[in-house]
Amino acid sequence: DAGVTQSPTHLIKTRGQQVTLRCSPKSGHDTVSWYQQALGQGPQFIFQYYEEEERQRGNFPDRFSGHQFPNYSSELNVNALLLGDSALYLCASSFWTGDSQETQYFGPGTRLLVL
């Protein structure tokens, strides 16, 4: 059973560019959440997708957007990249039950470096 997969593993961009990160959830999961983990910090919630809709959003600017496809996979897009966007981007999947105790399973992450 494949776990959560993310691509690419590493990415280097320059300021002002746009980037798209991809995530495939664990088999049987229908909800995808994205987190940003800056160096030396804990992950910060960006947003969550369920039924192809953004259900909840953290304190991130509109430059961060996402999408969920009918097969539950998801993309994270970041426009007008800033140096401060350099981080490890983590995708987590879960099965929606309406209860906050659902376990989120994390992928290996995409490490983004903005120069």
Added chain:
Amino acid sequence: AQSVTQLGSHVSVSEGALVLLRCNYSSSVPPYLFWYVQYPNQGLQLLLKYTSAATLVKGINGFEAEFKKSETSFHLTKPSAHMSDAAEYFCAVSGTDKLIFGTGTRLQVFP
């Protein structure tokens, strides 16, 4: 608002010694609490979670945590450290479908 505080950004122990990683939470509702581990250049792996079924929660790799409401704590312990336990450990509280993480504790294990 919900939050977690991890006391001690670095903890060092000898192999075979007790591991104690501290986490205190703040929540206006009964919390769901999690411990995750992150090995270098990897994602997060769930160690254990508390969902109010039992106050002492056993996880993988010999780790366990005890929920203490009176102390608003959820400390992670392991009786005997192994070299392979060296990693970053994150405590998290579940808040309306998102996880709120602490800043992490780096565990070093010396031979």
